[in-house]
Amino acid sequence: MADSHRARRSSDRLARFSGNFAQEAMMVRGQTAASPQYGVADQTDAFFIDGNGQLHVAWVSGAGAWNGPAPIGPAGQFPPGTGVAASPQYGVPDQTDVFAIDTNGQLHVAWVSGVGAWNGPAPIGPAGLFLPGAVAGVAASPQYGVPDQTDVFAVDRNGQLHVAWVSGVGAWNGPAPIGPAGLFPAGAAVAASPQYGVPDQTDVFAIGSNGQLHVAWVSGAGAWNGPAPIGPADLFPPGTGVAASPQYGVDDQTDVFAIDKHGQLHVAWVSGAGAWNGPAPIGPAGLFQPGAVAGIAASPQYGVADQTDVFAVDRNGQLHVAWVSGVGAWNGPAPIGPAGLFPPGTGVAASPQYGVPDQTDVFAIGGNGQLHVAWVSGVGAWNGPVGLAFPPRIAIAALQDGQGRFIEVTGSNFTANGRVSLDYQLKAGGAPANMAVGNLGAQADAKGAIRARIDVALIGLTNAAVKATDQTSNRSATAEI
Numbered sequence: 001m002a003d004s005h006r007a008r009r010s011s012d013r014l015a016r017f018s019g020n021f022a023q024e025a026m027m028v029r030g031q032t033a034a035s036p037q038y039g040v041a042d043q044t045d046a047f048f049i050d051g052n053g054q055l056h057v058a059w060v061s062g063a064g065a066w067n068g069p070a071p072i073g074p075a076g077q078f079p080p081g082t083g084v085a086a087s088p089q090y091g092v093p094d095q096t097d098v099f100a101i102d103t104n105g106q107l108h109v110a111w112v113s114g115v116g117a118w119n120g121p122a123p124i125g126p127a128g129l130f131l132p133g134a135v136a137g138v139a140a141s142p143q144y145g146v147p148d149q150t151d152v153f154a155v156d157r158n159g160q161l162h163v164a165w166v167s168g169v170g171a172w173n174g175p176a177p178i179g180p181a182g183l184f185p186a187g188a189a190v191a192a193s194p195q196y197g198v199p200d201q202t203d204v205f206a207i208g209s210n211g212q213l214h215v216a217w218v219s220g221a222g223a224w225n226g227p228a229p230i231g232p233a234d235l236f237p238p239g240t241g242v243a244a245s246p247q248y249g250v251d252d253q254t255d256v257f258a259i260d261k262h263g264q265l266h267v268a269w270v271s272g273a274g275a276w277n278g279p280a281p282i283g284p285a286g287l288f289q290p291g292a293v294a295g296i297a298a299s300p301q302y303g304v305a306d307q308t309d310v311f312a313v314d315r316n317g318q319l320h321v322a323w324v325s326g327v328g329a330w331n332g333p334a335p336i337g338p339a340g341l342f343p344p345g346t347g348v349a350a351s352p353q354y355g356v357p358d359q360t361d362v363f364a365i366g367g368n369g370q371l372h373v374a375w376v377s378g379v380g381a382w383n384g385p386v387g388l389a390f391p392p393r394i395a396i397a398a399l400q401d402g403q404g405r406f407i408e409v410t411g412s413n414f415t416a417n418g419r420v421s422l423d424y425q426l427k428a429g430g431a432p433a434n435m436a437v438g439n440l441g442a443q444a445d446a447k448g449a450i451r452a453r454i455d456v457a458l459i460g461l462t463n464a465a466v467k468a469t470d471q472t473s474n475r476s477a478t479a480e481i
Contacts, residue, residue: 101138144201316344392477
């Protein structure tokens with residue numbers, strides 16, 4: 001959920017992405033997350049779990065070039081593509097937290113303090129509680145009216161909503177149940193929001209096993225209530241993705257969005273402490289993939305007064321946006337970028353680009369497993385989506401075969417079918433005369449992988465260093481033995 005009160009503003013330059021794009025991971029459908037990196041001025045982070053089950057972060061400073069994606073923690077820890085959520089840890093200055101459920105069904109958190117190194121992911125609560133691979137996964141929020149409390153929500157393997165929480169720098173508690181078991185499908189998507197116009201109320205939303213939108217809520221430090229139904233049963237695919245947002249320019253209105261079983265976007269809404277309305281349709285039926293669990297995102301369109309945007313990927317793999325100005329009528333959904341770029345219904349996240357005034361970014365994982373971003377400046381035209389490649393990487397080994405001794409170079413994440421320049425330095429002992437320096441070319445295959453051979457004539461090789469430069473993107477990787 002975008003929080004307009006926390007949004008930092010920024011230059012009217014557009015986001016820039018370096019390089020052409022190689023494949024790193026298998027196709028994933030999971031929910032991405034976007035956040036500032038607290039304590040780092042003008043940095044925007046985007047998080048996802050790759051096809052190898054490893055948490056990654058891509059980041060940009062202001063209007064600069066994007067960096068990464070870089071790994072956080074080990075590979076294989078999470079189900080490929082599972083959903084993530086990001087939040088400050090309230091009461092801990094400059095700490096950013098990222099949450100996901102691992103392959104053992106255990107909630108985990110990774111965290112960073114300001115510009116420091118990432119820590120974790122570390123477990124919260126017991127293993128086996130949640131369903132591994134619950135793609136939409138988790139939601140994070142302050143508990144409004146409870147100073148310095150951070151809450152994390154997910155639905156367990158028995159279909160019961162749970163909350164884990166921490167106060168400031170204290171130890172994590174829970175996860176503890178909210179409401180009965182069996183109300184939701186295991187791993188149902190969740191969204192969290194304040195209920196605007198109701199002081200200190202925190203709401204959590206999910207679609208029940210009967211296809212009905214539900215809300216659980218708490219006032220300050222009180223006991224949790226619900227989950228209670230909103231609207232009719234059998235409207236939505238059970239457990240499908242939900243998003244929550246204020247309706248900007250409408251005092252005290254809270255909106256909740258989901259895609260129904262006919263592929264039509266819907267909104268439910270409430271004014272302050274009043275009764276819930278809807279869900280009512282936005283746009284045509286059949287546009288979206290029913291049951292797209294990871295689903296949707298909502299955000300202001302920064303630099304456009306009182307505009308609320310809702311994003312989802314349609315059944316043709318095309319990003320769409322619906323929007324409303326204040327109390328006006330909803331518009332769209334309208335396409336952003338080409339069809340076929342994303343898996344139908346893949347998860348999306350929305351964020352300002354911090355340090356770039358009036359820029360709104362939207363993130364999703366493409367069909368090639370690559371993080372993509374679309375962006376708009378104020379009331380301008382949408383740009384992208386464009387992909388952000390994983391950085392190239394290489395490994396080298398000293399080997400010998402029937403042709404003699406050689407250094408084998410293997411690598412990945414280069415431009416598919418592109419040329420790669422290999423600069424090398426070989427040493428034997430410490431004397432300058434016992435050194436060989438050279439360059440040779442290599443060709444990446446259709447998956448961006450390389451394999452090359454550097455023959456060794458020196459006797460008593462003691463050191464080898466190789467730098468591989470992608471001739472298309474100009475990105476490099478180095479290795480040394």
